[in-house]
Amino acid sequence: MFLNAIKLFFIKKSLKRTLHNDMKSSRISEIQNIGLLIENRNLSCKQVILDQLVANGIREENVSILVFKQNFKKKESVSLPTCGFKDLKLNGSFADGFVANFIATKFDLLISYYEVENPVMLSITKQSQASFKAGFTLENYFFNDINVKVDVSNAIGFTNELVKYLKILNKL
Template identity: 35%
Template sequence: MFLNYFKDFSTKKIVKNNLSNVKHLASDSIIKTVGIIFDESYFYEREDLVKELIRKGIDEKNIKVLVFKDKIKKNEVFDYPVYSHKDLSWTGTVDKKEVKDFITEPFDLLINYYDTEKVALLLVSNLSKAGFKVGFASIDKRLNHFMIDTNAENYKVFMSELFKYLKILNKI
């Protein structure tokens, strides 16, 4: 228990230091590829959010999902990539192959779909090579290029606001 607390503290300090050195260089490209980071602790309508993206014109094969769970049971099987606190190292890196692949993917849009700050979520969002990052206003302002002020349970409002502003910014 104490070691997990110390590991979280150490990783959070690394992430906060990295966020203070972030240079926001948002791309001007049209959005074709989308990455989504979910916190499955609070939000379970992952499929509905992906269907909403498809309905808005994003091709299903261009949508990648990464899910964070607080605890992964030993015999649990998933049809999507999942990671937890156990996949973080003490030095602020991620050791799981699926997460490393997600981080290095150059998405046109990264949706950080979580509204509570957790070290594992902040780390992956910060390390992502996405050109344009979108998230909730309740998260550290330095992490995202664009923030929407709503809660995670109301995904339809989030998506309508997101696509309204993406259209204004000429990204779709």
């Protein structure tokens, strides 16, 4: 518990330090592969998002999903790749494994489907090598190229707005 508090402190410190010098240009022609970072409590929206993406020309096998889970139970089986505090090192980086591979993958689009300012998920979004990032509007953090302001439970509204903006930008 105390170690997690220290980890969170260092992550918040590094996020604040790098917040203002993160201007990058995103030059991709068309979106082919997508990373979906989703919080465990919003997992019911996953299939709706996938259905909307498939309806707009994205193949389901081109979507990689990473689920953030706050607490893990000992004998719990997990069907999707998950991450949590256990994957976090003391210096704010992530241990080798699926999370590190997810961050290193050069997605054409990263969808950050979370609304709570969770330092671990913000760090994954920040460190991601994705060319284009989309997510919800967070009050103090601007890591996404597109911020959609809808309720997190409205997955259809979120994906409709996201697809609308991506079509305007000629990325879909």
